[in-house]
Amino acid sequence: MSKNLEDFLSNISFFSEVSKTSLKQLANQLSDDFYIKNETIFEKNTVGHTMYVILNGTVKIHDKDHVYDTLSTGDCFGEYALIDNETRSASATALEKTTVLKIEREAFINLMKHDIGFSQGILAAMIKRHRELDLIQERLASSKLEIERTNNKISGLINGAMDAIIMFDTQFKIVLTNPSANLLFENEDVLQRNVLFFFDEQSANLIETLVESGIANASTVNNYLPDTITVIGSKDTHTINEGTISKSGHGSETFFTLILRNIEERLITEDKIKLLTKQTKYLEEEIKELTSSYGIIAAHHSMKKALNLVHQVAKTDATVLIHGETGTGKELIARAIHKESNRNDKPLIRINCGAIPANLIESELFGHEKGAFTGATVSRKGRFLLADKGTIFLDEIGEMPLELQPKLLRVIQEGEFDPVGSSETIKVDVRIIAATHRDLLERSHSGKFRExxxxxxxxxPIEVPALRDREQDICLIAQEMINLFSKKLHKTTIHLTKADKALLTSYHWPGNVRELQNLIERAVIVSENGMINWQTIIPNTLVLHHKDAPVSNDRVLTSKELITLEKENILKALKQTKWKISGKQGAAELLQIPPTTLASRIKALKIERPV
Structure with a gap:
């Protein structure tokens, strides 16, 4: 019965443009009533709040003996009582046994407020009726005043809408607009103009496709627009809108109604929220990094010199190039510059140019537009935009692809860039700090880096010295790390002895501070009762204390001699074990060090098995 009722309602003129889904909601709000022959349904000059649909029977609309119209099954009357508090302009009387469906004003207004499909269908029907007022006037010549009242009500409903309402024919000629549409188009004289001229190419193609589909399809069109519509006003203002499209009428009297809502401010707000969310994420990562760092310990004059340069340059906006071996703490220097700068209340955004695939680094740095490349399903803000008014740290700058370097040069020189897939130029105010372990000048001479x-x-430029060249700092840093790891791992605090310090300072530290950190963490983990056997932790102590090592008790070896001695000792162990590294009777067991440590030292010392 419910489906039959929906089908019945779809043929009622007042509801003919309402979608099936909304008709189902309407059906739930209807009640029925029965009238006998000559029974009055309502009288003229009474205030009404109900609309009627004739389910079966006949009703006359009259003023005393003057009959304006005779209605039968499928006709509706009293609909204006749904939208105003005016008195009835005529009486309605059943001419025979009649059953009607009724909808109350409160239920109707509730559907209009909460069901956009219902309200859009009612609007489309009212607009259609608005176009047919001349015909109604001919049929109801004696009701001219009522027609004017009806017209005013419908016009008020349309003109008072904050959404833009545009009605056009199958040739895309505009036949009706409301003030909101004229404001959107930035034009008061749009009637009979082609509506597609007010859209960008993509939006015009979308509307054209939907209309052509609607013309070919005999059924009613009543859809949400599948994508946003960009409207270009007569003053060249671009606005982004969402909305619905519906079809009314048939044949040459077919019309389409667009209802558009400007969502520009909402999108800007959403974009700001996304940007702030990303900045928050980066800041959280930065805080995490800061809380796990060890600061900069500088007792040696070479490191003090580097920190003095930090103090000199921090308050300026000068571009800084930090050079140093891997693991020396270049990022800590960059953080120190940002912290002392006038931008310290803005984000420090970091990116490792060597850790991101070459085909993604441009998008990562400068962002991209939706559809710029395969997989770019949404627009993305690059790190330069995230760093606006702050600082960007480009670690391992020497690994940046050669073809991307001109774009970075443009940012440094002009402070602007174009996101991938966009013709829009974005201006930024960013302080650039770069770092590398490579000789960039030498790479520029070989064509691997732009001069x-x-x-x-x-x-x-700031040069960060290697840890092996900062003998005074090694033990200070090690003790600081021991204290932090002991607290973190709930271990007894370990204090370095003179013998421990001698072992630490005698090691070459090819991995610098990062290697020291890793070894200290391992040492604290395996420590027992505040004691550490450093000879099992530091790789080359085994070389220094091996019974076959020709180390004089009187002569101090240089770092280069220690490396050579370690390499010879490892080679000797590998030869004796026939190059077996791990397992029983392997070289690691012979050297009494973990197989992973031995493998690391073989790689660091560039030891290769002879063919």
Whole structure:
């Protein structure tokens, strides 16, 4: 019965443009009533709040003996009582046994408020009726005043809408707009103009496709627009809108109604929220990094010199190039510069140019537009935009692809860039700090790095010394790390003895501070009762204390001699075990070190098995 009722309602003129889904909601709000022959349904000059649909029977609309119209099954009357508090302009009387469906004003207004499909269908029907007022006037010549009242009500409903309402024919000629549409189009004289001229190419193609489909399809069109619509006003203002499209009428009297809502401010707000969310994420990562760092310990004059340069350059906006071996703490220097700068209340955004695939680094740095490449399903803000008004740290700058370097040069020189897939130029105010372990000048001479970019980056160079060249700092840093790891791992605090310090300072530290950190963490983990056997932790102590090692008790070896001695000792162990590294009777067991440590030392010392 419910489906039959929906089908019945779809043929009622007042509800003919309402979708099936909304008709189902309407059906749930209806009640029925029965009238006998000559029974009055309502009288003229009474205030009504109900609309009627004739289910079966006949009803006359009249003023005393003057009959305006005779209605039968499928006709409706009293609909204006749903939208105003005016008195009835005529009486309604059943001419025979009649059953009607009724909808109350409160239920109707509730559907209009909460069901956009219902309200859009009612609007489309009212607009259609608005176009047919001349015919109604001919049929109801004596009801001219009522027609004017009806027209005013419908016009008020349309003109008072904050959404833009545009009605056009199958040739895309505009036949009706409301003030909101004229404001959106930035034009008061749009009637009979082609509606597609007010859209960008993509939006015009979308509307054209939907209309052509609607013309070919005999059924009613009543859809949400599948994508946003960009409207271009007469003053060249671009706005982004969402909305619905519906079809009314048939044949040459077919019309389409667009209802558009400007969502520009909402999108800007959403974009700001996304940007702030990303910045928050980066800041959380930065805080995490900061809380796990060890600061910069500088007792040695070479490190003090580097920190003095930090103090000198921090308050400026000069581009800084930090050079040093891997693991020396270049990032800590960059953080120190940002912290002392005038931008310290803005984000420090970091990116490792060597850790991101070459085909993704441009998008990562400068962002991309939706559809710029395969997989780009949404627009993305690059790290330069995230760093606006702050600092960006480009670690391992020497690994940046050569073809991307001109774009970075443009940012440094002009402070602007174009996201991938976009013709829009974005201006940024970013302080650039770069770091590398490579000789960029030498790489520029070999064509692997742009020479002009090198000089732009090398405005203020800072050299971070290797840990082996900071003998005074090694034990200070080690003790600080021991204290932190002991607290973190709930271990007894370990204090370095003179013998421990001698072992630490005698090691070459090819991995610098990062290697020291890893070894200290391992040492604290395996410590027992505040004691550590450093000879099992530091790789080359085994070389120094091996019974076959020709180390004089009187002569101090240089770091180069220690490396040579370690390499010879490892080679000797590998030869004796026939190059078996791990397992029983392997070289690691012979050297009394973990197989992973031995493998690391073989790689670091570039030891290769002879063919």
């Amino acid at each position: 002009d970019l090198f000089y732009r980056l090398n405005v203020f």
